[in-house]
Amino acid sequence: MTNLELGFWSFPVLLLMIFLRAPIGLAMLLCGFGGWYFAMGGNPTPLLAKLKSETYTTFSSYSLSIIPMFLLMGQFATLSGMSTALFKAAESFLGHRRGGVAMAAVGACAGFGAICGSSLATAATMSKVALPELRRYGYSGGFSTATLAAGGTLGILIPPSVILVIYAILTEQNIAKLFLAAFIPGILAALGYIITISIYVRLNPNSAGTRPAVPMGERFKALANTWPVLVIFVVVVGGIYLGWFTPTEGSAIGAAGTGLAALLSGSLNWSLLRESLLGTAKTTGMIFFIVLGAGFYNGFLALSGVPQFMSDWVVGQGYSPWLVLTIILVFYLIFGCLMDSLSMILLTVPIFFPVISAMDFGMSTEHVAIWFGILVLIVVEVGLITPPVGMNLFIINSMDRETPMTETYKAVMYFVGSDIVRVIILVMFPAITLFLLPG
Amino acid sequence: MHRLIQFLARFTAVIGGLVLVVLILMTTLSIIGRTANKVLHNEFFQTQLNGLSQALLDLGIGEINGNYELLEAGIAFAIFSFLPICQFYGAHASVDIFTSVLSRRANRWIAAFWELILTAVIILIVWRLFEGMQRYIGNGETTLFLQFPVWWAYAASFAAGIISCIVAAYCAVVRVIEAATDANILPSEQGAH
Amino acid sequence: QDVTLRMHQFLPPQANVPKQVLDVWADKVQADSGDRIKVERYPSMQLGGKPPELMDQAIDGVADIVWTVVGYTPGRYPSTEVFELPFMVNDARAASSAYWQMFEKHMKDGEFKDVHILGTWVHGPGLLHTNKEVRTPADMQGLKIRGGSRLVNQLLETTGATPVGMPVPAIPEGLSKGVIDGTTIPWEVTPALKVSELVKNHTEFTGSALYTLTFVLAMNKDKYESLPDDLKKVIDDNSGHEFSVFAGGTQADADGPAREIAVGLNNNIVTLSDAETQVWRDAAQPIYASWIADMDSKGIDGQALIDEARGLMDAYGK
Numbered sequence A: 001m002t003n004l005e006l007g008f009w010s011f012p013v014l015l016l017m018i019f020l021r022a023p024i025g026l027a028m029l030l031c032g033f034g035g036w037y038f039a040m041g042g043n044p045t046p047l048l049a050k051l052k053s054e055t056y057t058t059f060s061s062y063s064l065s066i067i068p069m070f071l072l073m074g075q076f077a078t079l080s081g082m083s084t085a086l087f088k089a090a091e092s093f094l095g096h097r098r099g100g101v102a103m104a105a106v107g108a109c110a111g112f113g114a115i116c117g118s119s120l121a122t123a124a125t126m127s128k129v130a131l132p133e134l135r136r137y138g139y140s141g142g143f144s145t146a147t148l149a150a151g152g153t154l155g156i157l158i159p160p161s162v163i164l165v166i167y168a169i170l171t172e173q174n175i176a177k178l179f180l181a182a183f184i185p186g187i188l189a190a191l192g193y194i195i196t197i198s199i200y201v202r203l204n205p206n207s208a209g210t211r212p213a214v215p216m217g218e219r220f221k222a223l224a225n226t227w228p229v230l231v232i233f234v235v236v237v238g239g240i241y242l243g244w245f246t247p248t249e250g251s252a253i254g255a256a257g258t259g260l261a262a263l264l265s266g267s268l269n270w271s272l273l274r275e276s277l278l279g280t281a282k283t284t285g286m287i288f289f290i291v292l293g294a295g296f297y298n299g300f301l302a303l304s305g306v307p308q309f310m311s312d313w314v315v316g317q318g319y320s321p322w323l324v325l326t327i328i329l330v331f332y333l334i335f336g337c338l339m340d341s342l343s344m345i346l347l348t349v350p351i352f353f354p355v356i357s358a359m360d361f362g363m364s365t366e367h368v369a370i371w372f373g374i375l376v377l378i379v380v381e382v383g384l385i386t387p388p389v390g391m392n393l394f395i396i397n398s399m400d401r402e403t404p405m406t407e408t409y410k411a412v413m414y415f416v417g418s419d420i421v422r423v424i425i426l427v428m429f430p431a432i433t434l435f436l437l438p439g
Numbered sequence B: 001m002h003r004l005i006q007f008l009a010r011f012t013a014v015i016g017g018l019v020l021v022v023l024i025l026m027t028t029l030s031i032i033g034r035t036a037n038k039v040l041h042n043e044f045f046q047t048q049l050n051g052l053s054q055a056l057l058d059l060g061i062g063e064i065n066g067n068y069e070l071l072e073a074g075i076a077f078a079i080f081s082f083l084p085i086c087q088f089y090g091a092h093a094s095v096d097i098f099t100s101v102l103s104r105r106a107n108r109w110i111a112a113f114w115e116l117i118l119t120a121v122i123i124l125i126v127w128r129l130f131e132g133m134q135r136y137i138g139n140g141e142t143t144l145f146l147q148f149p150v151w152w153a154y155a156a157s158f159a160a161g162i163i164s165c166i167v168a169a170y171c172a173v174v175r176v177i178e179a180a181t182d183a184n185i186l187p188s189e190q191g192a193h
Numbered sequence C: 001q002d003v004t005l006r007m008h009q010f011l012p013p014q015a016n017v018p019k020q021v022l023d024v025w026a027d028k029v030q031a032d033s034g035d036r037i038k039v040e041r042y043p044s045m046q047l048g049g050k051p052p053e054l055m056d057q058a059i060d061g062v063a064d065i066v067w068t069v070v071g072y073t074p075g076r077y078p079s080t081e082v083f084e085l086p087f088m089v090n091d092a093r094a095a096s097s098a099y100w101q102m103f104e105k106h107m108k109d110g111e112f113k114d115v116h117i118l119g120t121w122v123h124g125p126g127l128l129h130t131n132k133e134v135r136t137p138a139d140m141q142g143l144k145i146r147g148g149s150r151l152v153n154q155l156l157e158t159t160g161a162t163p164v165g166m167p168v169p170a171i172p173e174g175l176s177k178g179v180i181d182g183t184t185i186p187w188e189v190t191p192a193l194k195v196s197e198l199v200k201n202h203t204e205f206t207g208s209a210l211y212t213l214t215f216v217l218a219m220n221k222d223k224y225e226s227l228p229d230d231l232k233k234v235i236d237d238n239s240g241h242e243f244s245v246f247a248g249g250t251q252a253d254a255d256g257p258a259r260e261i262a263v264g265l266n267n268n269i270v271t272l273s274d275a276e277t278q279v280w281r282d283a284a285q286p287i288y289a290s291w292i293a294d295m296d297s298k299g300i301d302g303q304a305l306i307d308e309a310r311g312l313m314d315a316y317g318k
């Protein structure tokens, strides 16, 4: 078997292992091990040698250390009461409208997304605050959980974003520029969800109750309480963009700042700190194990020549770049129903990115890379809320045991629809994504 | 035994988490120092407050030397420290949609099977990490700025790796027992991010 | 073909060294072997790992051939640092020639005994690119400069500058955002990093360069030994002294066009006279002293290496 054949055979083997419930990082690691072993003609020495240092160097990555820092930042932000303050502010402005409490939940998710790099953390945190309120004002179960699951994806769509960091590292793009490019699409996502909510309550009038408006003075008072969120977002994302510090340094400042806010709010005791650290530890360990597996597997794929072959083949077919892009995005949407977003990015970007880079979209290669990154980010995040396997759906449903999963599935399709409309718009008008980028 | 392993996994994760906190503080202080250093060097301070700014600069106000290297060594230790708790709580991401059609018992055996493989892989990784450390002990390689021997960082990660092996081995045995007796002993969180 | 050699390195394929040195070498080896050898090229660390691991990848056979910066593994190949000392090297060809001769004499069966070295060279003169004019070591006071190597960082500290560690690709952003005030780098690398657009001052030295980095092209020993004699000969004929001088010279020749970019932008290129450079050489003396002491502690006669390197570089081309 040639190395190229070996590379192609590894795909079905990998998928089989994953569908047989192998931990995803383990499945990639095993395929990587096997690939290196067979590609070296059955000689285990190079593989064993690689293992001497590659685990350590993967884990000791300066750029990847941004991930545990952003995760801890999200934990501290919850402890410091920022999630509550955000929801209260949004709710005081929007709560009296039809579907207003749900809109407020989306708004608060967007705000929290600005200081949290993870979708699940955003979904879980905002659910703690917003679910009881939604139910109190008579919002139906499925509608409430679907709103929060969709809102949670704003945690990654609005910078900072763990997935964008991984994409930036895989494709050697500038993290700061990717964050900047994600900004308008992130805002559009929030607006899209709010429009979706207003459509939903018109079509399902019994799904939401109403409540009287809050006086203006109180609204602004509630808004004023969200200032720490604003300060941290401006310092972290602004500072990264303006180059006051590297993205990793920015994440450290963000974590230190939210930690300080949690300390000052008086809610940071030892046992809560310990739980924050343990929560960060579990997610970080899981992410890095996948990153490790992907590193080995992608190294083997490069060795096999599959990415080069694929990109040459697609270019050779003379398909229109837009058709290729559409096929790739649809592929992500379908696979997103089954897989988690990080593994999808790590598995597919090394293969798809060379294909897209080789095509002419009438833009500079850097702009194509950034634009494609944002599109991929959005479609893999849709995977978090598409049935049957949608991590955000699971998380929220586990926090609201009274609502059957099927109710959540039904309501969330409206939000998936909004996501698809947004992807189409962003594909058709790359300028929306690239608008904030310099030159 | 169960309590002991649970304690070990959580304790290791908390130590790693505290190292993460220290790295966050170090990085933040380094940026503050760098900014202060820049301010003290600007025209106003250099001409009007020369004595003061020079005194502060002489105190060594500035970027923490080699913070980049300390961050890399520290974060590797932290990540290795986070593996045991992932193992213990079954927090590794997996896709269970296709196996959900099978019986609960079959799923338990599947889980036990992968846990065994995972344990073998973790032991392999940590064994190779040890070999990597041995190599660096022998060859005198140091870091660029602080010039501390590279093997120190490997040794710290290896220590955490040993705990991973212990916890992984325990979890593998317990998952097999769970499958054999159809009982719940370990948590299964199946995390994602 | 009979033999496939996997060549792994850290730069993208279109960069100077991969394109003008490594590809040329690989194509020549393929042609000379009558296509019995195929060199597969893996740029940008595609096979995994980080650049400091390249040397071990060649030793262990993860890759068959690697190109790497020796300084990525500080402390492992101390003798090569003689060419990285500040104000040691003047001409890349002379230094690459001396480097190969000293490699054969002192390092082949010592520091590099685990690997088969195909070439040893240095890049063209390293210089300073800064956001304010620098003429004397005193001008460096308080500047944050990205240094190229362990010894350059020491020199920067001696002058009162702050050495900043950052990977080469991070330099443009560091310069444009003021995270660093300048960088040390040879001219050749400046176009890719847009250095001349980002800073307006360049300080060149006369008689000897601020610094150089040492490179090696290294092959897995077993892989080399496993080749049949005629293919070994193809590798041998394309390796060694001549190739080293070619590689160093090619890198240095790329300096000229890159410098023209800065000239075209009307940048302030300060070329210090021999006397002005002498002030810098004097400032660098403590680094020589500490390096020699450091080498002594490793049982290597540092002064002898310095003298030998100087002698060989002076003799080059005469």
Ligand code: NA
Binding pocket: A112, A113, A114, A115, A116, A117, A118, A154, A155, A156, A157, A158, A159, A160, A161
């Ligand atoms: Na975010």
Ligand code: NA
Binding pocket: A336, A337, A338, A339, A382, A383, A384, A385, A386, A387, A388, A389, A390, A391
């Ligand atoms: Na999904």
